[in-house]
Amino acid sequence: MTDERRTTHDVVLETKKLTKIFGGLTAVADFDADVRAGEIYSLIGPNGAGKTTVFNVVTGIYRPDHGNVIFKGADITGKKPHEIVRFGIARTFQNIRIFPHMTCLENIMAGQHCRTSAGLWSTLFATPQKHREEEKIRETAERRIRQVGLARFRDELARNISYGSQRMLEIARALATEPALLVLDEPSSGLNAGETDALMKFLRELIANENLTILLIEHDMNVVMGISDRVAVMDEGRKIAEGRPEEIYNDPRVIEAYLGSEDD
């Protein structure tokens, strides 16, 4: 985490008055946030606060009822998930969603889909361009699988590797889409202490070495406090606080949201 990175305040992702309503329930209300280039921005809050809904709106799984999502100056509100990936936002899921009956390498190769273009005819006629592109896909995937330390499982079906490895595989697949913003939904859930430490180390190295910004939902306070540059707290669909981790840690509103106020 260099000073240079802290001083560049280019906003990568901006949400403006984002609102999502399910039936009578307002899951997210007027959510404003700005995620700056090169930072790790964490979203925390009690269960049902609307964190994952924000993620789903940003990554195009839900269309917001009001508000906008601006990514690198472009309005991507209501775009489809695959279009948003092409803009440069990749995500992982709280409950891992890998492709279980494909090999680990194939899982990661799938991430390169949006950066390649071989169509039906060039595939059927096996053109040289298609071959070159396939080589590029394979090289990128090989690089990413080494990066997450799963190269020995290259040809193993993804469903056969451990839960912790599947999580890293999912992150590698997201990285293979060549994102500018990586959106991680509770990456440490289900991991043991050792795996969580390794994950934190991995994310720190990632942000230091690549031109990347990370948006994170996390329940593990050690992770949040350990790697975040800024933290936003959500409760009942609204952002109730935002700031550096140590500020958030002592904020009475945050303590109230998590533990209830003294009057209760």
Next chain:
Amino acid sequence: MDDSNPSPVRRLHLYETILLFAVPVLFVVYPFAVNDYYIDIGFYFGIYALLGLSLNIVLGEVGLFDLGHAGFYAIGAYTTAILNTKLGVPVIILIPVSALAAALFAYIVCSPIIHLRGDYLCVVTIGMGEIVRLALINNFLGLTGGPNGVYNIDFPSFGGSFVIDSSIEYYFLIWIIVGVSIVGLIRLQHSRIGRAWNCIREDEVAAGTTGIDVRYYKLLAFVLGAALAGVAGNIYASKLMAVSPESFTFWESCMMFCIILIGGMGSIPGVLIGAAFISLFPEIFRPFAMYRMLVFGVVMILMMMFRPGGAWPRRRGGADLPSLFSRMRKSHDG
């Protein structure tokens, strides 16, 4: 976190190498060794193999339950029958035309239903297949000849000099088409398109957030599958010289479905095994024709119990042929 170790290039098993060479030889020698009756069985094996390959794109690669595939088969057959008998278009030219007609039909019909999942899509495709069949019976636009169908379809000929009209010529026609289709489909399996299809089968939401246009690739699978079924329809129509709605019943769609279930989802050798089973089984069990369906049902149940992945499940990873070849090429280059 770096544990780079080159993946060992696994070799093909001996039985696979033998099959790879023996099976094509067997297919070429077979028609010269038997009489026309058995050649025709081989021909229908080829038709079912092509139909199996076509459904395998939709069901095996993308996991879309399509129980109306006979509808596409019918569109191909009737396109050939009508254009040949009414307008005199040569059958050989009608091969791509039938493929395009079936593909266009699939595009139009599937566009509005492509977002349906699992059982819902299945029910709609059953309806689609039945609507096609009923339209044919009801003499749609006065072109389909009602329950009698269309007859007096020509044989395919290459400029009048070489006419395909014997059993053995038909046998080679269908198996050359099957062979070319297999080459194309293997190439697709090992491309970003094939991987996109498999991703959608595995997890549609994750496929979308990995950058795959789910709707486009589902439609592409239906369109390609329909095109191949349309080709099968063309060959079938000219072989029988006639088409009628009873060839394109729901039962026919079920048979194609069984081919995939027996062979293994997304497995090309599996499709051949499944097609062999479907087409040879009735012949082998001719003496016990009464119990045919009973045995068939029992076999299906036993398959689901003991080999749910099919007779020859798709193998993934370093052991398949194309990745083996590409690594060989690479090691020669370097």
